Amino acid sequence: MSEPSPQPSPAQPPGDELVTPTPASAAEPDGAIQQMQFQLACLAIGTLLLSLTFSAFVLKQNRNIGFAIRVREQQIQQTSEALKKWTPVLNELAGYSLNNPELSAIFTRYGLQINTPPPTGNR
Numbered sequence: 001m002s003e004p005s006p007q008p009s010p011a012q013p014p015g016d017e018l019v020t021p022t023p024a025s026a027a028e029p030d031g032a033i034q035q036m037q038f039q040l041a042c043l044a045i046g047t048l049l050l051s052l053t054f055s056a057f058v059l060k061q062n063r064n065i066g067f068a069i070r071v072r073e074q075q076i077q078q079t080s081e082a083l084k085k086w087t088p089v090l091n092e093l094a095g096y097s098l099n100n101p102e103l104s105a106i107f108t109r110y111g112l113q114i115n116t117p118p119p120t121g122n123r
Contacts, residue, residue, distance in 0.1 A: 094112070097103035106112075 094107070097107075
C-alpha cells in the first residue's frame with residue numbers, strides 16, 4: 001500500500017509539505033557554488049578589463065594634454081618675443097599720437113598707459 005500524504009497542519013499553509021532531498025537535489029549545492037564561482041570570475045575579468053581600458057584612456061589623454069601644453073608654451077614664447085620686439089615701436093607711435101585728440105580718447109577709453117619717451121636734447 002502506498003503511504004498517505006501528510007496532511008498539512010492548520011498552522012502550515014497548503015503547499016509547504018516537507019520535501020525530502022533526492023540524490024539529484026543533493027547535487028544542486030555544488031552546481032550553485034560552481035555557478036557563483038563562474039559569475040565571480042566573470043565579474044573579476046570584467047572589472048580588470050574596465051580598469052585596463054580606463055587606464056589606457058587616462059594615459060592617452062595625459063599624452064594629448066602634454067602635447068597641447070608644449071604647443072601653447074611655444075606660442076606664448078613666440079608672442080612674448082614679438083611683444084618685446086614691437087614694444088619700443090608702439091611706444092614711439094603712441095608718443096607721436098598724444099597730440100591727436102581722437103587717438104588720446106581711444107587710449108583713455110581702453111585704459112592704455114602710454115610711456116612718453118624722455119625728451120632728447122637737440123643742440
